[in-house]
Amino acid sequence: MxxxxxxxxxxxxxxxxxxxxxxxxxxxxxxxxxxxxxxxxxxxxxxxxxxxxxxxxxxxxxxxxxxxxxxxxxxTINETYFFRNTPQFEILRERVIPELIERKRKAGDYNLMAWSAGCATGEEPYSIAIEILEAIPDISRWNVQIIASDISWRCIETGQKGVYPGEKLKDVPPEYLAKYFIYSDASYQVSDNVKRLVIFDFHNLKHENGLTEVDVVFCRNVMIYFDIEEQKRIVARFQKVLNADGYLFLGHAESLQGIANGDFKFLYLNKGTAYQKVNPA
Ligand SMILES: C[S@@+](CC[C@H](N)C(=O)[O-])C[C@H]1O[C@@H](n2cnc3c(N)ncnc32)[C@H](O)[C@@H]1O
Known part of the structure; x- marks a missing residue:
């Protein structure tokens, strides 16, 4: 050398x-x-x-x-864990998913799509999948897709395997641990019914990926590494791919201030924050 x-x-x-x-x-x-x-x-x-x-x-x-x-x-910095920022998962559980499924049931639409953009090793999309399974008892009637994308092949491979050390599960409620994980060889395997809902995809957020009709976007702790112009471009893309009244979750140190004024309304519930798309008049 x-x-x-x-x-x-x-x-x-x-x-x-x-x-x-x-x-x-x-x-x-x-x-x-x-x-x-x-x-x-x-x-x-x-x-x-x-x-x-x-x-x-x-x-x-x-x-x-x-x-x-x-x-x-x-x-890339790939730090992540299951149910990271629990107040946001409470918003997902208590407001976002119930509202979406009620609205969709009324319209006879049984499609539900979430996108974990910058999913790292998969703990975030699997946490979303668990909340969806909890909320929809007649899941077999539904077409649920959680797209989990990242720029790191290494992370995507880990996500596809779905096997994690205990420290990644410290915020998993005990009832979910028993229901959705199998303990073996000192690690936790995500159960098949959760895995089935998540589709991993190599994708660079600088580019389009052709997704449309997304109900919920999680892009947490990713944009913090980008400059403001790039953040604006990415948020504009999220606005475009989201369905009317769709939701956007950002990391706790991120906000849309100065990035997308007027395109989203801010939600605050029990210390959790999210954004909802404001539909054009
Ligand atoms: C800190 S992790 C966040 C993981 C998860 N969203 C969370 O909040 O726990 C940031 C992830 O963003 C990914 N990332 C960074 N730049 C990206 C880009 N241009 N396109 C797609 N993913 C990117 C990194 O590879 C990394 O896995």
Missing amino acids: GYVSDVMTPDEFKLFRDLIHNECGIFLKEEKRDFLKMRVEKRLKTLSIGSYFNYYRYVKDERNRRELSSLLDSI
């Missing part, structure tokens, strides 16, 4: 920062230089490439799209 320089120069940092920003919307500020250096260095070692600049040229080459995927994968 060749020599890897100890220092990532300011120009090299900018090259990688702009490449990552263009490709997936994540904007790494100056204080993230060490973080980026460490992640890039790991890729250099894996490929036995001796300098940051040579790696940059390699990863920019259209023929090496897989390596670009691996680089993006390596800089």
Whole structure:
């Protein structure tokens, strides 16, 4: 293996920062230089490439799209767990799902679609699936789809397996634990009736994915890494894919202030927050 320089120069940092920003919307500020250096260095070692600049040229080459995927994968933050932010799951359980199913039953429409955009390793879409199973006793009449998308292949593979260590389940209510998980080999397997509702999909939020008629979007703790222009574009896309009166959940440190004024109304219930689409007059 060749020599890897100890220092990532300011120009090299900018090259990688702009490449990552263009490709997936994540904007790494100056204080993230060490973080980026460490992640890039790991890729250099894996490929036995001796300098940051040579790696940059390699990863920019259209023929090496897989390596670009691996680089993006390596800089994503995939922290997540089941029922993260329980007040939001209370809104989902107590308001959103009952309202949606009542409205749809009246219209004779038995389709229900949720999208977990930036789902990481799958705990979020599976938590949504569990709430839907709890709320709909005649589930076999319904066509329920929970699209779980992420830019990280590594995460998608974990999600598809649906096997998790105990620490990811600390906020799972005990009755759900008994009902929807199988304990084996010191980990928890999500049961088949939950898994069946979730479809994992590799998708970069910078691009369209053709979804329409979505009832609920969860995009939590994802946009926080994007700049404001990218956030505006993504929220405009959510607004377009959502059904009339559809719902949008963001992370606790995220809001639509200055991003989508007037397109969504803010909901606050028992410390949980969400947004509901305002339909054009
Ligand atoms: C911190 S996790 C959030 C997981 C989950 N939504 C939650 O709140 O627990 C952020 C996820 O967003 C994904 N992500 C980042 N940029 C993305 C992009 N451009 N397109 C799709 N997913 C992206 C990352 O790979 C990561 O898995």
